[in-house]
Amino acid sequence: MQDISLLLNATIETMHSNEQIIEQLTAQVATFFEQQHADHDFYHIQRVVKLAQKIQEIEGGDYFVVTCAALLHDISDHKLNGGIMNDNGRVSRLYLEELNCSPELTNQICDIVDKVSYKGAGVEDESGSLELKIVRDADRLDAIGAIGIARAFHFGGARNRPFFVPDVTPTNHTSFEAYSSDKIHTINHFYEKLLLLKDRLETETAKQIAQKRHQLMQDFVDQFHAEWEGRDF
Numbered sequence: 001m002q003d004i005s006l007l008l009n010a011t012i013e014t015m016h017s018n019e020q021i022i023e024q025l026t027a028q029v030a031t032f033f034e035q036q037h038a039d040h041d042f043y044h045i046q047r048v049v050k051l052a053q054k055i056q057e058i059e060g061g062d063y064f065v066v067t068c069a070a071l072l073h074d075i076s077d078h079k080l081n082g083g084i085m086n087d088n089g090r091v092s093r094l095y096l097e098e099l100n101c102s103p104e105l106t107n108q109i110c111d112i113v114d115k116v117s118y119k120g121a122g123v124e125d126e127s128g129s130l131e132l133k134i135v136r137d138a139d140r141l142d143a144i145g146a147i148g149i150a151r152a153f154h155f156g157g158a159r160n161r162p163f164f165v166p167d168v169t170p171t172n173h174t175s176f177e178a179y180s181s182d183k184i185h186t187i188n189h190f191y192e193k194l195l196l197l198k199d200r201l202e203t204e205t206a207k208q209i210a211q212k213r214h215q216l217m218q219d220f221v222d223q224f225h226a227e228w229e230g231r232d233f
Contacts (some may be wrong), residue, residue: 017100021099021101022063022067025099030045032075034074038150038151040151045074048070048139051137052066052069052134052137053070054205055138058212060130061129061131061134062131063188064090065109069108070135072096074090074114075091076113081119096109108131109137111128111129112128112136116132117139118193119175120173120175121172121173121179122173122174123175123176133202135203136202137203140197140201140210140211141201143194143197145212146216148213148217154195155186156186156220157190159183161183161185161186162186163185163186164186166186169188170191171188171192187221190217194217195214195217195218
């Protein structure tokens, strides 16, 4: 009985510690993203966290790892603050170690953060844990649908990119370097990434959520071309 009691107390203590880490990490990430554009702001982080937690609830996996990885998934994104993709979890690790997260959990979370981002239509996603699949799916769900459309045009507009240039066609990027350096117009981004995401989701829950969002986005692009070419009347 004493052993069971000690185990129970240790479990409760760990859960409490993890809750504190999530709470403190949320506050730190909120501060980090408070100056970011709306396409990658803290509201985006919050939506991804909620989606990831919902998927985890259905699909399984470690709640703490999923939540922390979702909070940190954009912390080293190449589009933000000069971040460097695949930084071996350097920034994420600093945050987690400061909060006394265990080395094992820190390694799991950092691995997800380094592998989560889309790197080009012709670049295969890196394999990994169920938690990686969940966080990556959640991030991609927030890139499609009505919010995905809004984020895409906000991203382009904030960087002075045109929303469409008819003679500039989409590219099937075969390397992250080519994808990340391409200053494309916004409609091309749908063909080079957003309309491809539905078929790159890995969890059944995310695939179900994606159906409606993908169709809305496809309808928008079709209508855009119809209006641009004067075919809608």
